[in-house]
Amino acid sequence: MSDSLERLYLAVLAARDLDPATSRTARLFQRGPSKMAKKLAEEAIEVVIDAVNGDSEAVIRESADLLYNLTVLWASAGVRPEDVWREMTRREDMLGIAEKLPKSPMKLPKVASPRVAARRPIVALEGRTARKRH
Numbered sequence: 483m484s485d486s487l488e489r490l491y492l493a494v495l496a497a498r499d500l501d502p503a504t505s506r507t508a509r510l511f512q513r514g515p516s517k518m519a520k521k522l523a524e525e526a527i528e529v530v531i532d533a534v535n536g537d538s539e540a541v542i543r544e545s546a547d548l549l550y551n552l553t554v555l556w557a558s559a560g561v562r563p564e565d566v567w568r569e570m571t572r573r574e575d576m577l578g579i580a581e582k583l584p585k586s587p588m589k590l591p592k593v594a595s596p597r598v599a600a601r602r603p604i605v606a607l608e609g610r611t612a613r614k615r616h
């Protein structure tokens with residue numbers, strides 16, 4: 483998947499300066515980030531509607547449109563696919579650490595203070611909250 487998104491990203495960069503009369507991508511760049519954001523949001527809503535309606539073929543088609551429009555917005559924002567992959571890897575690593583943390587107080591080693599024992603699961607939750615924020 484990352485390969486085809488990288489190819490699409492390069493195609494978007496190549497189309498950026500084409501004639502807006504013939505290139506949708508060039509037209510989006512001409513109209514600017516607000517138009518790009520609007521197109522991205524519209525495609526996201528279409529995916530959601532198709533998923534709720536159980537139309538998986540339409541979900542596939544609209545997802546491809548969604549990814550195209552996301553790629554256009556990345557290019558406009560100066561974000562490269564590898565920047566996103568790096569963030570995903572960082573989260574994967576963090577989740578790996580969170581999964582190694584004890585999730586049940588039953589598995590915790592016995593401690594003298596019940597306050598400490600009660601606080602331990604929050605360590606895992608903090609990791610997950612931090613992951614969502616970034």
Ligand SMILES: N=c1c2ncn([C@@H]3O[C@H](COP(=O)(O)OP(=O)(O)OP(=O)(O)O)[C@@H](O)[C@H]3O)c2ncn1[C@@H]1O[C@H](COP(=O)(O)O)[C@@H](O)[C@H]1O
Nearest residue numbers: 490493494497500504505506507508521546547548550551
């Ligand atoms: N991969 C895509 C791609 N995927 C989806 N789309 C979008 O496909 C949608 C077309 O579907 P519709 O006909 O339903 O369009 P619409 O939303 O009704 O109408 P408009 O977007 O025209 O306003 C548009 O939103 C496009 O922006 C794409 N447009 C271009 N590409 C690739 O981008 C590169 C540059 O292409 P040009 O933009 O044509 O130069 C090429 O490699 C293309 O293959």
